[in-house]
Amino acid sequence: MDTIYDQVKEFLDKGETVAVATIVSTKGSTPREVGAKMVVTAWGEILGTIGGGCGEADVRREAIEVIRTRKPRTVRVDLLDDISSDSPAVCGGIMNVFIDPWWKEKEG
Amino acid sequence: MDSLAEELIQIKREGAAAVLATVTGADENGGVEPGQKCLVRDGKIRAGSIRDWALLQAILKEAEARLKEERSKLVPFDIPGTQGKAEVFFEVLPSPPKLIVVGAGHIAVPLVKMAKILDYHVTVLDDRLQFANRERFPDADEILVGDMAETLKGISITPWTYIVLITRGHKYDEPCLREIIHGPAKYIGMIGSRRRIKACFQRFRDEEKIAEEVIQRVHAPIGLDIRTETPEEIALSILAETIKVRRGGAAQSLSGKQ
Known part of the structure; x- marks a missing residue:
């Protein structure tokens, strides 16, 4: 079974920088668990999921910025906003997502 | 970074267990930076960019506990010997049961x-x-x-x-x-x-x-x-x-x- 790191390696081998977004902590009800990951490419393509919906769109936007600056950051995703929404992505919790740039020459 | 990705792929292929520790937050006093990493396998450091010896020892110990519990977790650290603090995310890569x-x-x-x-x-x-x-x-x-x-x-x-x-x-x-x-x-x-x-x-x-x-x-x-x-x-x-x-x-x- 391929892991997310197989996909990361493919991009690194092509000389691209990608962002790996990981849920590092949660509070309340969230769509996915701590440790869930997605990879975002420089063009905003997403591989894997951290739960979909608005939260994922925010993370994607930040990830493109992380790839550009090559500086990691933590993004707080608040799913409390619109509890009345019918969207399945609205869970009522908060999650912190660490977005980390990976590129070939970067050390470990 | 390529070598780290390769190492992670290899671990999965072998069905081995490991922990990838990543600094996600740090203040200026600790001498570590967000994004720095350390891969732990079989109780040893296999790859990574964290150089602080005392912090590495603390990470090794915590990695063992994470692996035992099979649960990834964000852990705050006081960096030994400094006034600095850091947050480290421990990603557990479990051996398939x-x-x-x-x-x-x-x-x-x-x-x-x-x-x-x-x-x-x-x-x-x-x-x-x-x-x-x-x-x-x-x-x-x-x-x-x-x-x-x-x-x-x-x-x-x-x-x-x-x-x-x-x-x-x-x-x-x-x-x-x-x-x-x-x-x-x-x-x-x-x-x-x-x-x-x-x-x-x-x-x-x-x-x-x-x-x-x-x-x-x-x-x-x-x-x-x-x-x-x-x-x-x-x-x-x-x-x-x-x-x-x-x-x-x-x-x-x-x-x-x-």
């Missing part, structure tokens, strides 16, 4: 099917070729035919191994249990009526002088209390109990264990 099904009878068939859905590496063992074969267990990773207790001796059992004893009788379950009861398996479950299990445990105490806390590791009667009736339902309750043990759930076991 291994399920050993001893006894290839009518419960084993649905059990193995469901276990593959749950991503267990599954070994089926019986002493009868007409039961332990590819036709009955097309999904099993490994099918072994031979004396069950003898064969168990040769199987590598780790803290990621789950063992289900569902042979055709206590005459077979007991010697198997004797073989594995002192080993490191994460889960041992044995089928049987309360009366027979009680008698078996009494023999273990009296004749074999097996300590009470060792006997208490065994989940018997096996499974969660969901009033099962069919073999399929029993298989489900057994697998649910293995997940309860793995994840630390609170459902009621038939053995009365928490």
